[in-house]
Amino acid sequence: MRRKSTFIRKISALMICVLLSAVFATTFAAAEDSDSSVVYVAGNPDLYPIEYYDSFSKQYLGLMPDIYRLISEQTGYTFEYIYPGNINGQERMAKNSQAEIISAYRDGDIDPQYLHRTIAVTTIKTEEKEKTIYVAFSDIASEKLIVDITKALNTVTDSQKLTVLVSHTESIGNYQKYRIWLYILSGVLVLFLVVAIIIFFIRYRRKKKDKKDTMLNTEYGIGNDQYYTYCFENLITDKSKALYYAAYIAFDEKSINQKFGNNECHAIQQYTSEFLNRQATAVDYLALVKTGVYALIYQAANKASASERIANIIKELDLYLTNIKREYSKLFNAGVCMLGENMDCTAETAFYNANQGYLQAVNENQPFAFSTKALITEAHRRESLRRRIIQAISDGEFIFHLQYIADRKGNIIGAEAVSRWQHPQEGLLSPSQYISMINQSDVISLHDIYIFSLICKQLEMWKGSDKEALCLSCNFTRYSLAAPDFCDRLRETIQKYEFDRHKLIIEITEDSLSCDTEILKENIQECKKLGFLIALDDIGSGYSALADLYNYPIDIVKVEKDIVLQAMEPKGKMLLDGLIRLAHSMNMKVLCEGIETAEQNDMILNTDCEYIQGFFYSRALPPKESERFLQQHGFTC
Numbered sequence: 001m002r003r004k005s006t007f008i009r010k011i012s013a014l015m016i017c018v019l020l021s022a023v024f025a026t027t028f029a030a031a032e033d034s035d036s037s038v039v040y041v042a043g044n045p046d047l048y049p050i051e052y053y054d055s056f057s058k059q060y061l062g063l064m065p066d067i068y069r070l071i072s073e074q075t076g077y078t079f080e081y082i083y084p085g086n087i088n089g090q091e092r093m094a095k096n097s098q099a100e101i102i103s104a105y106r107d108g109d110i111d112p113q114y115l116h117r118t119i120a121v122t123t124i125k126t127e128e129k130e131k132t133i134y135v136a137f138s139d140i141a142s143e144k145l146i147v148d149i150t151k152a153l154n155t156v157t158d159s160q161k162l163t164v165l166v167s168h169t170e171s172i173g174n175y176q177k178y179r180i181w182l183y184i185l186s187g188v189l190v191l192f193l194v195v196a197i198i199i200f201f202i203r204y205r206r207k208k209k210d211k212k213d214t215m216l217n218t219e220y221g222i223g224n225d226q227y228y229t230y231c232f233e234n235l236i237t238d239k240s241k242a243l244y245y246a247a248y249i250a251f252d253e254k255s256i257n258q259k260f261g262n263n264e265c266h267a268i269q270q271y272t273s274e275f276l277n278r279q280a281t282a283v284d285y286l287a288l289v290k291t292g293v294y295a296l297i298y299q300a301a302n303k304a305s306a307s308e309r310i311a312n313i314i315k316e317l318d319l320y321l322t323n324i325k326r327e328y329s330k331l332f333n334a335g336v337c338m339l340g341e342n343m344d345c346t347a348e349t350a351f352y353n354a355n356q357g358y359l360q361a362v363n364e365n366q367p368f369a370f371s372t373k374a375l376i377t378e379a380h381r382r383e384s385l386r387r388r389i390i391q392a393i394s395d396g397e398f399i400f401h402l403q404y405i406a407d408r409k410g411n412i413i414g415a416e417a418v419s420r421w422q423h424p425q426e427g428l429l430s431p432s433q434y435i436s437m438i439n440q441s442d443v444i445s446l447h448d449i450y451i452f453s454l455i456c457k458q459l460e461m462w463k464g465s466d467k468e469a470l471c472l473s474c475n476f477t478r479y480s481l482a483a484p485d486f487c488d489r490l491r492e493t494i495q496k497y498e499f500d501r502h503k504l505i506i507e508i509t510e511d512s513l514s515c516d517t518e519i520l521k522e523n524i525q526e527c528k529k530l531g532f533l534i535a536l537d538d539i540g541s542g543y544s545a546l547a548d549l550y551n552y553p554i555d556i557v558k559v560e561k562d563i564v565l566q567a568m569e570p571k572g573k574m575l576l577d578g579l580i581r582l583a584h585s586m587n588m589k590v591l592c593e594g595i596e597t598a599e600q601n602d603m604i605l606n607t608d609c610e611y612i613q614g615f616f617y618s619r620a621l622p623p624k625e626s627e628r629f630l631q632q633h634g635f636t637c
Contacts (some may be wrong), residue, residue, distance in 0.1 A: 039145065041068070042090045042099035043081045049165055050124065050133050051104035053086055060084065063122070064104045064135070066164050071152040077145075100141040101149070106131050114138070117146055119153055122161055217288050220273035228287035228295045232347035235285065236297065242340035243299045245306045247368075248354035249276070249313070251331040253292035260327070265292075268321065268328060275320050279313055295351060303338065303370070310334050314367040333361040334368035352379075385426070386437040393450050397422050400454055402472075402626040404618035404633075405591065405611050412633055414471035416507070416613065417455050418620050419447070439477060448480040449489050459499035467630065473505035473535055481508060482520040490530070501531030505556065508548075509537045517551075524552045535591070539563075539579065549586055556611070557583040561594025567603060580608050 043060045045053035051064040059065075060081050068079040082099055083089055093099045094114035102110060104121070115136040123130045135153070137146050215227035223231070236244055251272075257265045269292065276294060280286040285297040296313075300306035314334055321328035335357025337350045345353065356379045357371035392398060399422055402415035421429040438444045455474045462468050480486060494501070506527050524534055535556040536548055549557070559579055566572030580590045592604050595614030604612055621629055 037076070037145070038078045038080055039101060039149070040099045041079050041081050041101045041103050042093040043084070044090060044104040045084075045086050045088055047104050047106075047133070050122070053084060055086065058084065062104075063161060063164050067121075067153070067156055067161075070156060070160075071149060074152050074155070075148050077148070094136075094138050097138055097140045100138055100145060102136045102138060104133055104135065106133060110136070116141060117150075119150060121153070122158075217273075220270060220288055222273050222277055223285070223287035225287060225289045225295075228285065228289055228297075228351070229347045231285035231287075231297060232350065236339075238343070241343055243301075244297055244339045245300055245310075246337045246339060246350040246354050247296040247298065247310055247313075248293065248335040248337075248351065248358045249296060249332060250293040250334075250358055252362075256292070256331065268331065271321060271324060272317065272332070275317055276313070279316075289351070295354075306336060306338070307368075307370075310336055310368050333358055333366070335359065335361055336368060336370045338370065382434075382437050385423070385429075385434055386443070389421075389434065389438055389443050390446065392421060392423070393446055397424070398447065398450055398454075399623070400451055401620040401622050402618075403613060403620040404626075404629065405613045406617045407611060408605060408609075410617075412470070412617075412630070413611065414473070414503075414505075415618075415626070416473045416475075417451065417458075418475070419451050420622075439479065444477055445480045445483050445486070445489075448474075448476050449493060451475075452490070453493050453496075455504065456494055456497040456499065459503055460497040463499050468500075468503075471503045471505060471533075473507045475507045475509050475537070477509050478520060481506075481523050482516045483523075484519060486523045487526045487530075490527070494530070502533060505533040505535050507535040507537050507558070508552070521551060528553050538593075539583075546582075549583070549588070554586075554588050556589050556591055558591045558593055558613075559609075561614075564592050564594050564600065564604070567607075568600065573603070573607075577607060584608065 043053065043064075044051045045060075047062070049062050051060060051062040053059075054061050065079075071077065072079060079101075082093065090099075090102050090105060091110045091114065094102050094110055102115060116139050118134050118136040121133045121135050123132050137149075215223055215230055217224045232246075251268070253265065256268065260268070269288070272294070273288060276286055276296065280296065281298070283299050285295075287295045289295045298306075298309060300309055314332055317332055318330055321331060335354045337345070337353040337357065339345065339350060342350065342353060353371040353376055355371075356375045357369045359379075360371075360375055361367065361369040399420050400417040401420050402417055404412050404415045407413050419431050419435070421434055423429055435444070435447075438447060452474050455472050459472060462470060483489075506524070508524070528534060533555040534553055535558055536552070536554045537558045538560040539546075539549075539557050548554070557579075559576065563572070563576055563579070567576040576592075583590045589610045590608070591611035591613055592607075592609045593613050595601050595604060595612050595616045597616060600614075601612065601616050618629060
């Protein structure tokens with residue numbers, strides 16, 4: 001323990017000495033006369049003990065540095081070693097005239113052509129041979145400098161030189177012992193640092209791997225939404241962005257789930273992930289952002305090439321899925337955002353823009369569509385409308401128009417109330433401009449109940465008048481009808497108004513949205529108990545199901561416009577007659593929609609349909625015009 005502590009004290013003392021020497025050297029340099037001339041020296045870093053560079057003190061030591069200090073005291077010159085270090089650059093500095101003194105070199109070390117005047121300083125014995133050590137001046141040394149330093153060098157006696165050399169030899173012997181321990185200590189510190197760096201990199205790689213894992217959808221073996229964002233923000237530079245296109249490739253997950261079930265929906269996604277992964281090139285980035293939605297960032301030389309690439313992907317994906325199962329045909333559409341036209345867009349913005357192209361492709365039944373500024377502007381406008389709808393309901397901006405319904409004799413027997421939004425800035429908006437934005441959300445339920453309250457109020461106003469015999473139908477989306485609190489809200493509303501409940505028809509609109517069918521059935525049955533009639537809208541449309549006729553207590557079936565138009569042909573007429581007979585067999589009455597011409601009206605009168613609705617009788621009229629319409633046309637029960 002004692003020897004160990006003695007060693008530690010020696011090491012500490014040595015480090016203090018080094019620090020003090022550095023401080024004294026700095027102080028000495030600062031104390032030099034600012035007007036004294038500086039002489040630049042090209043030192044020999046490896047000629048111990050004459051002259052050598054010490055890496056620990058970071059300075060030249062040995063005979064020559066001590067002699068220069070003596071000369072400095074005599075002459076006032078300041079000697080400065082240039083480019084200190086372990087590499088000998090004396091010949092280069094002599095050739096380039098970078099130093100005035102070339103210090104401590106031996107015969108043959110430096111080409112004489114680069115030296116101006118040479119002075120022999122001392123001799124040393126190496127391998128039983130004596131070698132002379134020289135100091136030389138370069139071409140840039142002034143004559144005065146040469147004379148002054150030569151004169152000063154000649155005043156240094158051999159005895160003084162020998163004393164200095166002996167002192168250096170003895171001190172360096174003791175110094176070497178401490179330096180060995182310093183090397184050992186440094187080695188330990190370096191080893192510790194290496195271990196620390198290794199631990200850091202292990203943790204860094206583990207953290208990087210964890211981060212990589214969080215960007216991977218392990219179920220399907222491709223990137224996820226985080227991967228898409230990372231690639232967009234880190235791997236696509238501003239310079240290369242003009243070459244890239246962001247594609248939104250998707251299928252309608254809800255309708256697919258409803259049609260095929262969750263297991264097949266999962267299988268479709270697995271097949272699609274594998275296919276798209278094979279299609280992606282080394283410069284593409286593919287991610288499954290959410291269920292049924294893929295983001296593909298790909299390169300193309302121009303818009304035409306980008307169009308061809310995405311068209312081929314959708315076409316080949318369709319063929320691939322169709323070969324697996326015929327029913328998987330035409331499930332996917334795509335939207336594309338040109339990053340070159342949206343250089344400042346973020347990953348989120350590019351994804352949103354591409355989504356607008358996708359929605360356009362779906363609406364137009366096209367494989368893909370590019371997002372355009374007009375599309376984006378319209379999307380922002382629709383989003384602004386969607387956010388404002390709740391306030392609009394509160395402010396009473398929603399009204400209803402009436403499209404009247406006639407019986408077979410042409411008598412007006414009632415009307416369908418259709419929603420309209422009297423927007424302060426946009427003007428009068430039809431349902432097609434806002435209903436789709438709020439479908440399958442609590443907002444649509446608020447909207448439907450609000451319009452229902454307006455109809456209840458209208459029926460109460462007609463009570464006791466000559467219009468009391470008229471009935472009104474009110475549209476409800478299935479999402480609204482399937483809400484658990486639907487009937488409670490309905491009761492709360494009708495308690496405020498007095499009218500004949502049989503004069504109000506709850507009309508179930510047909511759409512592709514899924515809902516809880518059990519709650520829907522219970523709520524429709526409760527509506528019947530409250531005295532309302534139930535109508536099923538758009539029977540025969542792409543979304544309707546004949547099973548609805550069996551599942552729900554339907555009073556009136558409304559046949560959609562396309563079926564009526566097709567009935568102008570023999571086969572279409574057979575289909576219409578078949579639907580009417582089916583409804584009558586189940587004790588339901590039939591209303592045919594979309595009657596616009598006298599020819600269509602005559603065709604419908606040749607069927608057993610009870611009620612007729614369409615522009616041939618009445619368009620959807622605002623309140624004042626609807627009142628004038630009733631004054632001009634008679635009506636009966």
